[in-house]
Amino acid sequence: MSATDPWPAIGAETLDWQSRYAESSLLERYSPRPQTYEAAVPPLISERALRLSPGTAALARAAENELIRFDASLNDEMTGFAPLLLRSEAAASSQIEHLSASARAILTAEIGDTGKRNATEIVGNTRAMQSALALADELTSESVRTMHRVLMDGTNHTPGEWRTEPVWIGTSARSPVGATFVAPRHERVSGLMDDVMAFARRDDLPVLAQVAVAHAQFETIHPFTDGNGRTGRALVQSMLRGKDITRSVTVPVSAGLLTDVNAYHDALIAYRAGDIGPIIEQMAIAGDDAIHNARTLIAQLRETTAGWRETVKPRRGSQLEKVLDYAARQPVFTAATASADLGIGTTNVYPHLRRLAEFGILEQKSEYKMGQVWRSDEVLVALDQFAERAGRRRNRP
Missing domain, CATH: 1.10.3290.10 (Fido-like domain)
Known part of the structure; x- marks a missing residue:
């Protein structure tokens, strides 16, 4: 050719x-x-x-x-x-x-x-x-x-x-x-x-x-x-x-x-x-x-997670730190999924979830057929804003 x-x-x-x-x-x-x-x-x-x-x-x-x-x-x-x-x-x-x-x-x-x-x-x-x-x-x-x-x-x-x-x-x-x-x-x-x-x-x-x-x-x-x-x-x-x-x-x-x-x-x-x-x-x-x-999304996530760490002050390598990081990358989860993904027993996960809820980082909601679900609404808002920006028609000369 x-x-x-x-x-x-x-x-x-x-x-x-x-x-x-x-x-x-x-x-x-x-x-x-x-x-x-x-x-x-x-x-x-x-x-x-x-x-x-x-x-x-x-x-x-x-x-x-x-x-x-x-x-x-x-x-x-x-x-x-x-x-x-x-x-x-x-x-x-x-x-x-x-x-x-x-x-x-x-x-x-x-x-x-x-x-x-x-x-x-x-x-x-x-x-x-x-x-x-x-x-x-x-x-x-x-x-x-x-x-x-x-x-x-x-x-x-x-x-x-x-x-x-x-x-x-x-x-x-x-x-x-x-x-x-x-x-x-x-x-x-x-x-x-x-x-x-x-x-x-x-x-x-x-x-x-x-x-x-x-x-x-x-x-x-x-x-x-x-x-x-x-x-x-x-x-x-x-x-x-x-x-x-x-x-x-x-x-x-x-x-x-x-x-x-x-x-x-x-x-x-x-x-x-x-x-x-x-x-x-x-x-x-x-x-x-x-x-x-x-980059805009990542900047929002960086600011959010930095704020979380400043508020919670988890010990490096602790179970609390692992759960906090997990909430950033998996902003909707159950205690069972967190336990399985992190290798932390369910009974040990719950105290960390409740503590993060007390700080306002997580919300606990009851979903139909799903039972109790934990959410990080700040991360969900950032993801929805990303989708909204993507849906805006670009303005180019």
Whole structure:
């Protein structure tokens, strides 16, 4: 493949449509339109060169360097902050798919409350992100299937299985005829996924540009019946970790994309037309926005936990100190979960919980079906403020 070759636009093929329903709709029976549709035929990209304009290349390189610096700046604070940033990334990725819930609802769902559907689905996304990081050294089709299996566990969307039916973007849920975009026919999915993951494993490309293009190609393939966006953004985190851009922390890139979802979707459309610049630029800008938002969150958490320590004055290495740190990184929990996670007997945990409640650091609440739950409302407020900032459309010239 010549380095001068432009990035190819996706092709198309005409396919016959046969309704999945037992009875065709009135429109399908009487419409004069032919019952055929155009499905995408993405190019193979595993060996293609990335030709970037000087401006796009400089932007991507600068964003990549900022991600590396941010990751390194947290040092030993990772024990406390990494889980919160991971959850924030999962929540932002879900919000792009119109799934939102408060930090309290998400963290309560994480310890077993399945009463709120959105929160439960976001917890699934958190677990998918965790699996993506665990599989960062693999970057294979099978690792992507594992991410999806974790994400969609308990649903009827064939978790971890490539789709065997058409998927499309359009106004009709019944038919791809006339749809805005129809993903490749399912027989192409396995080969296309092997190809894009071979592209993702290459070590001769500028990393942030490679991540953005692999993500856009994945979203074009749309290999699953549902959960493609969330799985595709989990893949972003897996690539960033596997290529040593983020060695310790999950930078909430989805929170950056969330600040201008329309621009993100427009960039995916441009990619399918053969223009890779916009999706690389959006990924770079999203990384920069995410870092600014995460730094604000971390500053709030630092101030909060420093205030706690000044108030409580725990002895270094004591059980009280361990419970105090636990409340910062797991701001909704039960005495049983704290006991299990910290290796402290339940009877020994309760006095520390009550003491922190007396200082106003923890609140004890009774949750339906959950019994007594302990909450750190200051941390929950900081997480909700992070989500609110992420949802504000960026104002750029």
